[in-house]
Amino acid sequence: MAASTASRLSPPRLHAAPNHPLRRSRFSPLRAAKLEAVLSIGTHVIPHPRKVETGGEDAFFVGGDGGGVFAIADGVSGWAEKNVNPALFSRELMANSSTFIKDEEVSQDPQILLMKAHAATSSIGSATVIVAMLEKTGTLKIASVGDCGLKVIRKGQVMFSTCPQEHYFDCPYQLSSEAIGQTSQDALVCTVNLMEGDMIVSGSDGFFDNIFDQEILAVINGSPGTDEAAKALAELARKHSVDVTFDSPYSMEARSRGFDVPWWKKLLGAKLVGGKMDDITVIVAQVKTVVIPDDEGSGIELEKVGGEQLAAAGVASAEQSE
Amino acid sequence: MAASTASRLSPPRLHAAPNHPLRRSRFSPLRAAKLEAVLSIGTHVIPHPRKVETGGEDAFFVGGDGGGVFAIADGVSGWAEKNVNPALFSRELMANSSTFIKDEEVSQDPQILLMKAHAATSSIGSATVIVAMLEKTGTLKIASVGDCGLKVIRKGQVMFSTCPQEHYFDCPYQLSSEAIGQTSQDALVCTVNLMEGDMIVSGSDGFFDNIFDQEILAVINGSPGTDEAAKALAELARKHSVDVTFDSPYSMEARSRGFDVPWWKKLLGAKLVGGKMDDITVIVAQVKTVVIPDDEGSGIELEKVGGEQLAAAGVASAEQSE
Numbered sequence: 001m002a003a004s005t006a007s008r009l010s011p012p013r014l015h016a017a018p019n020h021p022l023r024r025s026r027f028s029p030l031r032a033a034k035l036e037a038v039l040s041i042g043t044h045v046i047p048h049p050r051k052v053e054t055g056g057e058d059a060f061f062v063g064g065d066g067g068g069v070f071a072i073a074d075g076v077s078g079w080a081e082k083n084v085n086p087a088l089f090s091r092e093l094m095a096n097s098s099t100f101i102k103d104e105e106v107s108q109d110p111q112i113l114l115m116k117a118h119a120a121t122s123s124i125g126s127a128t129v130i131v132a133m134l135e136k137t138g139t140l141k142i143a144s145v146g147d148c149g150l151k152v153i154r155k156g157q158v159m160f161s162t163c164p165q166e167h168y169f170d171c172p173y174q175l176s177s178e179a180i181g182q183t184s185q186d187a188l189v190c191t192v193n194l195m196e197g198d199m200i201v202s203g204s205d206g207f208f209d210n211i212f213d214q215e216i217l218a219v220i221n222g223s224p225g226t227d228e229a230a231k232a233l234a235e236l237a238r239k240h241s242v243d244v245t246f247d248s249p250y251s252m253e254a255r256s257r258g259f260d261v262p263w264w265k266k267l268l269g270a271k272l273v274g275g276k277m278d279d280i281t282v283i284v285a286q287v288k289t290v291v292i293p294d295d296e297g298s299g300i301e302l303e304k305v306g307g308e309q310l311a312a313a314g315v316a317s318a319e320q321s322e
Numbered sequence: 323m324a325a326s327t328a329s330r331l332s333p334p335r336l337h338a339a340p341n342h343p344l345r346r347s348r349f350s351p352l353r354a355a356k357l358e359a360v361l362s363i364g365t366h367v368i369p370h371p372r373k374v375e376t377g378g379e380d381a382f383f384v385g386g387d388g389g390g391v392f393a394i395a396d397g398v399s400g401w402a403e404k405n406v407n408p409a410l411f412s413r414e415l416m417a418n419s420s421t422f423i424k425d426e427e428v429s430q431d432p433q434i435l436l437m438k439a440h441a442a443t444s445s446i447g448s449a450t451v452i453v454a455m456l457e458k459t460g461t462l463k464i465a466s467v468g469d470c471g472l473k474v475i476r477k478g479q480v481m482f483s484t485c486p487q488e489h490y491f492d493c494p495y496q497l498s499s500e501a502i503g504q505t506s507q508d509a510l511v512c513t514v515n516l517m518e519g520d521m522i523v524s525g526s527d528g529f530f531d532n533i534f535d536q537e538i539l540a541v542i543n544g545s546p547g548t549d550e551a552a553k554a555l556a557e558l559a560r561k562h563s564v565d566v567t568f569d570s571p572y573s574m575e576a577r578s579r580g581f582d583v584p585w586w587k588k589l590l591g592a593k594l595v596g597g598k599m600d601d602i603t604v605i606v607a608q609v610k611t612v613v614i615p616d617d618e619g620s621g622i623e624l625e626k627v628g629g630e631q632l633a634a635a636g637v638a639s640a641e642q643s644e
Contacts, residue, residue, distance in 0.1 A: 111515075157485075157487065157488070158485050159485050159487055159510055160484075160485055160510065160512060161483070161485055162482075163479075163480050163481050163482055163483055165479065165481055166479070188481050188482065188514070189514070189515040190482060190512060190513060190514040190515065191512060191513045192510070192511070192512040193433075193511040193512065214578075256536075
């Protein structure tokens with residue numbers, strides 16, 4: 001029996017306690033000319049359990065352009081039914097992205113980067129994709145097609161999150177070799193102003209389908225750096241993905257869309273639960289500031305920051321990372 | 323007994339069917355000089371059931387500047403315990419916002435608008451607040467402090483959503499007359515590129531705490547215009563807010579934070595459910611394009627579009643709306 005009162009749920013909302021640590025530092029965009037925002041980036045990829053030998057179909061790249069840039073592409077696995085390797089498209093898309101990011105026209109616009117990288121990709125297949133570029137002023141620019149995701153964590157809470165785009169359950173928007181797919185014009189394009197210390201957590205749907213926000217926050221809070229955080233997050237998602245009793249974000253979403261176990265299992269009291277086995281890519285980036293000497297007019301120092309790699313350009317797939 | 327397999331949950335993700343209606347019109351920002359984005363805005367406010375006579379503590383304003391602008395402020399009710407009318411701060415904040423939006427410096431930057439409006443507000447109290455400004459190119463600029471919300475709906479799905487900021491459950495970030503509150507510097511500041519036909523649904527927490535995304539989508543889909551949609555959404559949220567058996571977003575969040583019914587009720591099988599009685603403000607805006615004659619260099623026509631009011635400037639609270 002469900003019982004409660006609405007008033008039980010409506011305590012007066014309290015004024016913030018005087019000693020709450022609310023103040024934080026913030027970029028003064030280009031006013032304090034010596035401070036520039038950069039990303040300290042950690043990455044980790046774990047292929048689908050049945051795709052370990054081929055490395056899976058996710059791919060990503062990380063670059064040092066601007067304040068830092070990264071992208072993730074998730075090859076759509078349905079292509080395997082047509083005897084097409086679904087990894088080819090996502091890997092070429094990321095390789096092309098890492099080339100075009102050097103182009104001045106696209107280095108400031110993730111949607112143009114997607115357009116150019118997509119146009120240059122000749123492999124057959126399709127992929128969901130997300131690109132994030134940090135400007136030195138602290139503005140993060142995002143373009144996303146499909147169900148890769150990105151969240152920003154500030155002061156221990158998720159303060160920004162992208163939403164997946166899909167045609168229907170489990171059929172995301174995707175850049176494709178075929179004219180029937182989406183284009184960069186279909187991307188969600190947005191920006192968010194970041195602050196020093198903000199953490200970015202981005203991943204393929206194989207990550208976000210298998211982990212809850214509260215788990216992400218706990219792992220981020222308990223990790224010494226972005227490399228460790230990315231690895232710990234990917235491993236927690238993998239653990240959930242093969243757990244047939246875990247009530248994952250994916251199984252909750254499936255039930256909310258009307259999917260269910262067969263009727264005879266339902267009669268026995270079963271419900272649709274379980275993780276979702278998939279390639280898992282995680283990128284964790286922390287926003288830091290670097291001091292640029294007055295006499296340096298352009299460029300940022302590419303250096304080790306806090307033990308993590310700062311945006312050394314490169315393309316990777318699970319083959320290389322795992 | 324929970325039973326399923328992960329593979330049951332992992333169908334291959336399908337390629338989009340060839341006849342899927344994916345293409346849509348899109349703004350060509352300033353390339354097609356005659357097309358400008360504007361908002362067709364509908365609003366509806368329903369005060370807390372015990373605050374109908376005073377009009378509640380939400381306030382909002384709608385203006386025609388740029389492609390359209392709106393803001394919502396939710397006065398923090400805890401001030402009533404200190405014999406301060408919580409509505410004064412939110413109403414003055416919105417009145418000041420509607421004044422400063424005319425200022426060229428702030429008309430392009432919602433965070434500067436918040437800063438100036440906050441600095442000019444002399445009432446005692448505090449409020450959560452969200453401001454959204456549409457540029458004529460289709461870029462929506464958002465600044466939010468606390469737990470007012472904004473979602474963008476495109477092609478029948480939520481493709482963008484703000485996240486609430488809070489100190490702890492039911493204590494949101496808030497602009498305040500006191501130094502211990504937050505400032506505009508604490509705002510979530512983001513932009514999202516909109517397309518013709520996109521729907522924006524914004525509201526105070528009293529709205530989003532009492533309605534699910536799927537319900538919002540259904541109401542938007544079934545409404546002939548933004549006025550009707552805003553009214554229907556507010557009324558559905560009000561219905562849920564006084565329903566002690568409704569398992570609302572608010573009660574689900576409360577349980578996830580460890581809140582529960584008293585132990586003796588729990589022994590009887592009860593669980594914490596119910597809507598949340600609160601002031602409910604809803605703003606629904608649809609992105610439309612207007613054709614500007616070649617010889618008009620600036621400004622957009624303020625006119626009736628599709629039966630709804632297009633951004634006639636004004637400030638309102640529940641006193642005036644209900």
